[in-house]
Every structure is written in structure tokens, then in C-alpha cells.
Amino acid sequence: MPNGYMGKVLWVNLTDGTFKEEDVQEELYRQYLGGIGLAAKLIYENVPPKTDALSPESVFGFFPGLLTGTVAPLTGRFMVAGKSPLTKTWGDSNCGGYFGPEIKKCGYDAILIKGMANSPKYITILEDDKQILDASDLWGLDVVQTEDKLKEKHGSVQIASIGQAGENLSLISGIVNDKARVAGRSGFGAVMGSKKLKAIVLKGGKKITVSDKDALIQHTKDYNNGINTSTAAGILGYKTLGTTMGNEILFKIGDTPCKNWGGTKEDFPDDKLTKISGNEIDKYKEKPYGCFSCPVQCGAIMKVPEVDLEETHRPEYETCSSFGHLLLNDDLMSIFKANDICNRAGIDTISAGATIAFAIECYENNLISKDDTDGLELT
Numbered sequence: 001m002p003n004g005y006m007g008k009v010l011w012v013n014l015t016d017g018t019f020k021e022e023d024v025q026e027e028l029y030r031q032y033l034g035g036i037g038l039a040a041k042l043i044y045e046n047v048p049p050k051t052d053a054l055s056p057e058s059v060f061g062f063f064p065g066l067l068t069g070t071v072a073p074l075t076g077r078f079m080v081a082g083k084s085p086l087t088k089t090w091g092d093s094n095c096g097g098y099f100g101p102e103i104k105k106c107g108y109d110a111i112l113i114k115g116m117a118n119s120p121k122y123i124t125i126l127e128d129d130k131q132i133l134d135a136s137d138l139w140g141l142d143v144v145q146t147e148d149k150l151k152e153k154h155g156s157v158q159i160a161s162i163g164q165a166g167e168n169l170s171l172i173s174g175i176v177n178d179k180a181r182v183a184g185r186s187g188f189g190a191v192m193g194s195k196k197l198k199a200i201v202l203k204g205g206k207k208i209t210v211s212d213k214d215a216l217i218q219h220t221k222d223y224n225n226g227i228n229t230s231t232a233a234g235i236l237g238y239k240t241l242g243t244t245m246g247n248e249i250l251f252k253i254g255d256t257p258c259k260n261w262g263g264t265k266e267d268f269p270d271d272k273l274t275k276i277s278g279n280e281i282d283k284y285k286e287k288p289y290g291c292f293s294c295p296v297q298c299g300a301i302m303k304v305p306e307v308d309l310e311e312t313h314r315p316e317y318e319t320c321s322s323f324g325h326l327l328l329n330d331d332l333m334s335i336f337k338a339n340d341i342c343n344r345a346g347i348d349t350i351s352a353g354a355t356i357a358f359a360i361e362c363y364e365n366n367l368i369s370k371d372d373t374d375g376l377e378l379t
């Protein structure tokens with residue numbers, strides 16, 4: 001029995017509806033470790049040059065890391081990797097939540113998808129039972145509705161799905177788990193949508209063994225104690241505000257772009273900056289949230305009645321900078337709303353804000369007009 005890794009990956013072929021397990025030799029783990037390393041090896045070997053990312057020949061997969069699913073802190077994350085339809089070359093996207101560890105609990109170091117279904121489908125891997133099921137009634141739903149419906153049917157499971165953006169092959173669409181954890185970069189929502197795959201539903205019960213359990217537990221305790229008892233401003237700030245801790249400071253030190261990368265600090269002065277600060281956002285926090293086996297728990301569930309959001313997730317720093325600084329927008333409510341719309345539809349918030357910023361610059365330089373914006377004054 002290997003330690004840390006499971007020793008095999010699962011291939012799902014959506015064209016003929018088959019599953020195939022592939023053993024992976026220890027030597028490959030020693031060379032590539034798992035996660036993105038294993039992804040690079042397997043994608044490189046199985047995707048011929050010039051493959052269209054949205055064709056049946058295109059392969060993409062979900063790759064937890066070597067330590068994912070163990071108690072080791074900050075390791076509950078996974079990679080989605082394959083060929084990107086956006087850049088037409090290698091693409092990868094990192095994501096948190098609880099989906100990654102479940103892949104290992106199902107007994108795999110990766111789930112790879114190839115082929116193309118001819119009608120909407122979803123995959124279930126429930127313990128050792130694997131099926132490809134009809135997803136006609138899920139097609140058209142957002143990711144929150146999809147998760148709710150699948151949990152009603154399958155109980156306590158982990159789900160990764162696409163929203164309407166992936167179904168419509170938006171090149172800035174992502175794959176979402178835990179209702180708002182998004183593998184947003186590289187356009188993998190469109191890859192999944194092109195294969196007519198709405199969701200993957202997992203429930204596993206396999207144990208992930210480690211070589212020296214006692215030592216791992218002791219190191220984890222030491223690390224977590226360090227985080228939990230730290231009085232360092234950076235750690236306390238991150239635990240409270242998550243990545244929005246950077247909303248003000250990163251702009252002040254010149255790290256955050258503004259006005260479609262063409263502005264200066266004077267374009268977004270302090271009185272605007274403070275309106276979208278981490279502290280302002282934190283006023284709407286209902287409870288903290290985080291990924292599997294993480295002592296930081298940097299996420300948050302929020303309630304924003306001003307824009308009718310009973311339950312939403314805290315926008316990340318990158319989302320705030322994309323819909324805020326980059327657009328010279330200090331309207332916090334619009335950022336909450338845009339974040340929620342994108343998460344539900346499965347759109348990468350960074351790309352969405354950047355696209356709007358580019359459109360605004362085009363509008364202000366008369367390259368596009370109200371004829372192109374449905375009459376919207378795009379400034």
C-alpha cells in the first residue's frame with residue numbers, strides 16, 4: 001500500500017460512457033509528486049499537438065496534491081489542468097474547498113475526462129459505484145442550484161459543476177465547488193461544457209495512509225498552534241479579512257492595477273479606497289469559512305441585504321481589485337453583486353472585471369460606441 005498517494009488515476013470517456021482505472025508507478029510520483037506535476041505528465045502524453053481544447057480529443061482533469069486529504073495544513077487544494085481554450089496552450093487552475101480531498105477518498109490521484117457526450121450528463125463516483133447519468137434537468141441551472149439539487153438526490157457528497165457560462169462555452173468560465181470555490185483561470189468551464197458534462201459528484205471512504213502518522217500529526221499540531229496563537233498582524237489580518245486584507249495596502253504600495261492598468265494612485269484616492277477596504281467588507285460577514293485541513297479559514301459566508309444577498313461568499317482581493325480599482329469603482333454593493341453573479345454563473349471574476357475595464361477604455365477612446373453596449377454609458 002503506497003503512502004500519501006493512491007497509486008492510480010481514473011479515466012472517464014464521455015463518448016462511449018466508460019470508466020478505466022490506470023495504475024501509476026511509484027517512479028512517476030517520485031519524479032512528479034502528483035498534483036500539477038502528474039497533470040503535466042499525463043496531459044502531455046495524452047493530448048496530441050494542435051488538439052482543439054473544445055474537441056472530444058481534448059483531455060482535462062482534476063489533480064489533488066500528494067498531501068491532499070491528509071491532516072497536513074493548507075493541503076486541501078487541487079488543480080484543474082489540460083489545454084486551455086482561451087490561450088490555446090497549457091492551462092491550469094488551482095482551487096480549494098472540499099472537492100480535492102474527496103478525489104483521494106474515492107481512491108484516485110486524478111480524475112481525467114475525455115470524449116464528448118451527446119446530451120447533458122453528470123458523473124457520480126459514490127464509494128465504488130461509478131455512473132454517468134442524465135443531466136438534462138440540471139442544464140441551465142447556476143452552480144448553487146445545481147449543488148442543491150444534486151445534494152437533495154445524493155445526500156452528503158462533494159460536487160464540482162459548471163454554471164451557464166461553461167454551458168455556453170464562455171472562454172472565461174470556470175468550474176465551481178462548495179458553491180463558490182472556483183477553478184477560474186484558463187477557461188475550463190468551457191472545456192467541461194463542450195463535453196456536455198454538467199457536474200461531478202463524489203463520495204469516498206478510502207483512507208489515505210502516511211508513512212509516519214505520529215510525526216505528521218505532531219508537525220501539524222505545531223504548525224496549527226503557531227497560526228492559532230500568533231499575534232502577528234499579518235496572520236491576524238488574514239484570518240479575519242482573508243485576501244481582502246490586501247485591498248488597501250496592496251494598492252498603496254503600487255501592487256494593485258487601476259484604470260485598466262493605465263492609472264496612478266491619484267486616480268483612486270483614499271476616500272474611494274476605504275469604501276472597498278477589507279474592514280468595510282467584513283461588516284457583512286456572517287461566519288468564517290475555509291478549505292479542508294486549513295487552520296486559517298480565510299473565506300467567509302456573508303449576508304448583504306442591500307443587494308438582496310441572503311447568503312453569498314466574501315469576494316477575494318483579486319475580485320475586488322478587478323471590479324473595483326481596475327474600473328475606478330468604489331461602489332462596494334456592486335462588487336458584492338458582481339461577485340455573486342459570476343460565482344453562480346461560473347465566470348472567472350478576474351477575467352470578467354478585466355474585460356469590462358478594457359471595454360471601458362475602448363468606449364472612452366471612441367473605439368466602441370453605445371451601438372456596441374446596448375446603449376450603456378460605459379465609463
Ligand code: SF4
Nearest residue numbers: 290291294296297298
Ligand atoms: S481557507 Fe484560505 S488560506 Fe486556507 S487553504 Fe483555503 S484559500 Fe488557503
